[in-house]
Amino acid sequence: MFIFTSIIHAEAPPNEDGEPRARQIRLSEVKQHGRNAETQWITKGTRVYDITEWIPGHPGGEVILRAVGGAVDSYWNIFTIHKKQEVYDILESYYIGDVDSTDLVDGQVPVDHIDDPFENDPARDERLMIHSQRPCNAETPTTELLKFVTPNETFYVRNHMWVPETSLKGHTITIELPNGEERIYTIQDLKDNFQEVSITATLQCSGNRRKHMTEESRSADGLPWSVGGISNAVWTGVRLRDILKDTGFPIDDLPDDAKHAQFVGAEAYGASIPIDKAVDKRGDVLLAYQMNGQSLPHDHGFPVRVIVPGTVAARSVKWVNRVVVSEEESPSQWQQRDYKCFGPNVGGNPDWSTAPAIQDMPVQSAITSLRDISSQFTQERDLLQVNEREEDVVAVEGYAFAGGGRSIVRVDLSTDGGRSWHQAELLKDLDEGEGGHKAWAWTRWRSVVPRHMAGGCFVVKAVDEAYNTQPGEYEPCYNFRGNLTSSWHKVTYEPSAGSEA
């Protein structure tokens, strides 16, 4: 269904049937309505649109400015999210005319050369499990998930667009306050003027384990992340609260119009967090310029990104160049739409405003490794000592994590598909206080199970310090976006395969 309400813009004479004929517009004129013009036009197919009024409300932010003055088609081939009726309808409401046939080649607008926005994307480690290349979405392999601190090169990558071109010296972060005042900081400003802090924090994509939801319940929209849409690193930078304070913003006595801190990345991604989290002394929100002791890799936000520990990774905006203290949440689609959950009965195109944007995450755990350890082959003979005698065992390992800085207090493992349970050993990877003010890092766990007790299916569930636990089934927690899958992780066990989850 097209909406023709804007056809009154058309100024051309009627066609042969006496209907008003669309205005014919030369591509040279379209080109004059680019980024810096008074009004912005685009073409799609052979139709021309004046989208000036739409730009401020574009869910994807200012990235739309890349396309103005030319054809949007190439961009929509990259950002295929646009290819749906709802978007077509919006676009049609801005229709002003057709491309003059003089400029058409074989009836089509010639494809301009557009700068490939992905040209700065770095080479990636071959061990990453790639779900999509453009934008890059790649999960950490299970072998690497066994490490408490994930190496930079195998840290999962979840990019919403390309990796923007940034530089250490040229990059600035603009802080905008509710009264409209702005302050600009370079990376060197951050390093020179604020206390440097390091925290160990786990980032998790809201789509982590979506694959399991799709397999155990129904198909959900989005990439089929398995257990590796999560990683853990040591982040070094400065506290956002310190910077906000430096601008003169009253962090200890928040004005009524300061409810959110919005973040915008250099590639145009945007998201926000509640201001209380942003200024919380124990919230540990950082502008981070180092990851595991090295400069941030390009894939992870070079030269600076936000780290919002305990919060869904979608709020830890990479390549951040703007922080806006505002009364409203970020207008981006990633705040207003994608990162939300609805009930199992809701599908299609719900009223997105009825669900809150994901911030804290629910308690989660997964099995990342099953290893047969036999007295015949192993060098890990110490693991074979079970119940005071040596026997073949299965070593089961994985992670557990809860949002909001809540610690993991227990991991229950079942060797019989969920009928009976025992407690896995929680590994103590951090000394008290090492990781920041709360439990921002995942908890690794391990259980060594005598081979004869391994009954075909291992199941794990974790308990956080509020004694929240994971749901057993998938269908009652199904949501059509497949976000925050946290139902019991079940892994089939086949002896002697030495299998990995």
Place this chain on the structure above:
Amino acid sequence: MFIFTSIIHAEAPPNEDGEPRARQIRLSEVKQHGRNAETQWITKGTRVYDITEWIPGHPGGEVILRAVGGAVDSYWNIFTIHKKQEVYDILESYYIGDVDSTDLVDGQVPVDHIDDPFENDPARDERLMIHSQRPCNAETPTTELLKFVTPNETFYVRNHMWVPETSLKGHTITIELPNGEERIYTIQDLKDNFQEVSITATLQCSGNRRKHMTEESRSADGLPWSVGGISNAVWTGVRLRDILKDTGFPIDDLPDDAKHAQFVGAEAYGASIPIDKAVDKRGDVLLAYQMNGQSLPHDHGFPVRVIVPGTVAARSVKWVNRVVVSEEESPSQWQQRDYKCFGPNVGGNPDWSTAPAIQDMPVQSAITSLRDISSQFTQERDLLQVNEREEDVVAVEGYAFAGGGRSIVRVDLSTDGGRSWHQAELLKDLDEGEGGHKAWAWTRWRSVVPRHMAGGCFVVKAVDEAYNTQPGEYEPCYNFRGNLTSSWHKVTYEPSAGSEA
């Protein structure tokens, strides 16, 4: 098994068989070892114990001093928790001799008159569902659970001992700091010198819904609370953080030896919370002297109690007369033992230190009312308008609540035992900001279901703002103390009964 290691105290000559004979002690001598003596003795049966060294470690606190200088038997008949081998063993290690036979009547120590500690217990509303009278444990009836603010007289009562004798003028609160300094405040001091604040907060007993765990899984220790071990009230008082600040304690720069705030009640109950919660500006921890606009009722802590919103009610100590800022948690049994959860495989007498004391609670919901509404009988005709036509309906109502100040974002209701779900309406009982800094109050919900869709069993589950949800089954979440039962609440529906849950 008795432990005789302390029999070396005995000074009596050997008996006929040449074994050392126990020392014979007159009751008049026992009486001299009372509360204010240098050493404290008690009798149990015909045996005498010097428990001086034990008193500081008594899990129940100083209440033990009520018994010293006489027989403990009557107290153990009240506090039956003592009647187990572990306690007998401890007591025997303090054995010093036997009651002189001269003082025995029919071979027994005559029962002293002891002051009935429950003599101050108030009369209670007849609508409360009494689980135990001494101490009083009584739940709110389901009709009263339909109100957003629970009236004082039907607010659930969970007393661990008697209601102590207190007075508005005589009551003081002593604040003890880590350096040993103390400051004493009267109720009038609180009212005169600190900002008065009101918050709406729900208190929930960790045993709420234990009945369901026992019925659906296995028997659990403790009283069989149904859905009414929870209530909601408006609490008025002063912020604990303001008082701590007034003592000179550095609430914004906590010293390393300040990790917990312990609370002691006038009847000797004790518990603690993390110091971060106690001083958190957004934590809203109060010393409250009003409940729903009236002086605190005696059953609820007159003249002053702690309110720790979002935290298990066991930390909201009633009749509080002492606050200790300390490096350690409260030594009481209610902090060190009872209010903890273990895995479903753990029973008996576990190593209690391996589980953390319950503070925040998991997401919870329950059905409190099922009402048949028929066009023949009802005055609530507006509820019959479903899908644009009038039909007979079932009105399903209840509450949802999450610990830690996390709001409820969704309540899913199933009319077919959990196979399919729809969303209940969440009632907006509070305007923004009315309830304190976070979501401390429960969320009432309602769903009006066409009668023909009510399929025998209603099931409810809630989702909190971190998208934690309740587990479906009971057995995988079983814990032998029956704490924090939060599995899906299922209520069988029989049409036309007009039944209430």
